[in-house]
Amino acid sequence: MNYEERLQSWVGRRLSEPRRGQDPVNVPMIRHWVEAMEDDNPVFLDEDAARATGRDGVVAPASMMQAWTMRGYKASVNADSAPPTGGDELVALLAEGGYTSVVATDSEFTFERELVPGDHVSVEERVESISPEKTTGLGTGRFISTIRTYRDANGEVVATQKWRTLRFRPAEKPKPKALRPRPAINPDNAFWFEAAKEHRLVIQRCADCKSLRHPPGPCCPQCGSFAWDTVESSGNGHVYSYVVNHHPRHPAFDYPLIVAVIELAEGTRLIANMTGIEPADVRIGMPVALDWIDPDPDLSLPVFRPAGPRSQT
Amino acid sequence: MRYEDVTVGQELPELAIPLTRTMIVATALAGRDYQDVHHDPDLAVQRGSKDVFMNILTSNGLVERFVTGWAGPAARVKGIKIRLGAPNYPGDTMTMTGSVSAKDDDARRVEVAVRGVNAIGPHVTGTVTIELSEGAA
Structure with a gap:
C-alpha cells in the first residue's frame, strides 16, 4: 500500500x-465549569429554578459533554x-507524512438530551474522512474529520460531535540570515570601516614619509611616525593570491x-x-x-569583481 | 424567551468577554483539559504560540452562555456548531454578537448565528440551536 492508501484505510475505523x-x-x-464560564443560568445549580423550567432537576451545560x-x-x-x-x-x-502539527478547526455538536447528575458518559471516535493534501495559511496538511459518539450508561446516544482537525507541516519561516562576524574595530582602524560605510576604500598614509600601509595601524612601519592621513583608492588592482573556502x-x-x-x-x-x-575561473x-x-545595516565591505565588462555568471 | 416572540433576523445583545489569564486557565481546568498550551506560558511559547490560549471546550461553553443568556433558562441546547479561527490570548477581549438565522416551528427550534471576535479577528463563528418548548418562558 502506498502512503495515500494507508491513510485512507483509516476511514470508517x-x-x-x-x-x-x-x-x-x-x-x-x-x-466549577459555570463559575469559570461566568454562566449564571440557574438550571445548572438551582433545583427549584430547574424545575420551574419543566425539568426534573438540575442539568449539566450542553457544552460540558466533552469534559x-x-x-x-x-x-x-x-x-x-x-x-x-x-x-x-x-x-x-500522519507524522510519517510530515504532518506533525495539529490545530482543531471545527466542532459540531448535536445533543439528543440534556445530561443530569448521575449520568455516566462514554465516548468513541470514528474516522469520517481524511482530505487530500491542502495548502493553508498554517502550512500544508490534511483535514481529519471524525465523529465522536457520546453514550449514557444504557448505551443510548446522548450526543454526537463532528470534529475536524488540520494536521499540517508548519510553513517554513524564512530564517533570518546570520550576521557576518563583526570586525574588531578599535580607535586605530575605525576610520577605515567608517569610510567603507560610505563605500569609500581608503588607504592609510604616513603624514611624514608618505608611505601607504594596510591594514591600519597607529605607527608607520617605515619611519615610525604616529602622524597619518588617508588617500582614497582608485579601486583597481589584481588578484595577488586567493583560496576557495x-x-x-x-x-x-x-x-x-x-x-x-x-x-x-x-x-x-x-x-x-x-x-x-566562479571559483574555477579565478x-x-x-x-x-x-x-x-x-x-x-551596520556593515559595508569592499569586494572585487573581474575588471572590464561584468561577466555573465 | 417564548418561541412565538422570536423572529428571524432578531439580534442578540452584544456580550464583551474579558479574556484574563486566570479565566483562560480556570476554564481549561474546569473541563479537565490539562494540555500545557492552555496554562503554561513557557511551554506554549516553545510550541510556537505567543502565549497560552483558550481551549475549544471553553469556546463552546461561551457560545452556549451567550445564547442561553439571551434565550433564558427554559431553552434547551440542541446543537453547537463552531468554526475556530484567531486564538483567544490573555489580555484580549472577545466580543460576541449574534442573530436569529432560522426557526423550525414543528420542532420549536431556533437557530442563532454567533460570532466572537477578538483583536486579531474572528475567534469563533457558528450556530447554536435551541429548543423553546411550549409553555416555556
Whole structure:
C-alpha cells in the first residue's frame, strides 16, 4: 500500500475502544465549569429554578459533554501511561507524512438530551474522512474529520460531535540570515570601516614619509611616525593570491567562498571576497575592480569583481 | 424567551468577554483539559504560540452562555456548531454578537448565528440551536 492508501484505510475505523469518563456527571464539576464560564443560568445549580423550567432537576451545560470524557490530569501529563490506541497509530502515520502539527478547526455538536447528575458518559471516535493534501495559511496538511459518539450508561446516544482537525507541516519561516562576524574595530582602524560605510576604500598614509600601509595601524612601519592621513583608492588592482573556502562553513556566507588577497594599484594589499566570478575561473594576476556589499545595516565591505565588462555568471 | 416572540433576523445583545489569564486557565481546568498550551506560558511559547490560549471546550461553553443568556433558562441546547479561527490570548477581549438565522416551528427550534471576535479577528463563528418548548418562558 502506498502512503495515500494507508491513510485512507483509516476511514470508517474506530480510533479507540469506547472510553468511559472518569466520573459520572456531578454537581461539583458543573459548579466549577459555570463559575469559570461566568454562566449564571440557574438550571445548572438551582433545583427549584430547574424545575420551574419543566425539568426534573438540575442539568449539566450542553457544552460540558466533552469534559465528562476527558482523560484527566494523570493521563494528560504522562501520555505513556496509557496503552497506545488507534488514534495514536493514526497520529504516527500522519507524522510519517510530515504532518506533525495539529490545530482543531471545527466542532459540531448535536445533543439528543440534556445530561443530569448521575449520568455516566462514554465516548468513541470514528474516522469520517481524511482530505487530500491542502495548502493553508498554517502550512500544508490534511483535514481529519471524525465523529465522536457520546453514550449514557444504557448505551443510548446522548450526543454526537463532528470534529475536524488540520494536521499540517508548519510553513517554513524564512530564517533570518546570520550576521557576518563583526570586525574588531578599535580607535586605530575605525576610520577605515567608517569610510567603507560610505563605500569609500581608503588607504592609510604616513603624514611624514608618505608611505601607504594596510591594514591600519597607529605607527608607520617605515619611519615610525604616529602622524597619518588617508588617500582614497582608485579601486583597481589584481588578484595577488586567493583560496576557495568550502569548509568549515559560517551561516552568513555563501559557499564556495572566494577569499582573495587583492593588490591595489596603489601598492597595498587587502583581503576581500570576490564576486561575479566562479571559483574555477579565478586566476592569480587577473585584473579586478572594486565593488561594495552591504551584508547588514551596520556593515559595508569592499569586494572585487573581474575588471572590464561584468561577466555573465 | 417564548418561541412565538422570536423572529428571524432578531439580534442578540452584544456580550464583551474579558479574556484574563486566570479565566483562560480556570476554564481549561474546569473541563479537565490539562494540555500545557492552555496554562503554561513557557511551554506554549516553545510550541510556537505567543502565549497560552483558550481551549475549544471553553469556546463552546461561551457560545452556549451567550445564547442561553439571551434565550433564558427554559431553552434547551440542541446543537453547537463552531468554526475556530484567531486564538483567544490573555489580555484580549472577545466580543460576541449574534442573530436569529432560522426557526423550525414543528420542532420549536431556533437557530442563532454567533460570532466572537477578538483583536486579531474572528475567534469563533457558528450556530447554536435551541429548543423553546411550549409553555416555556
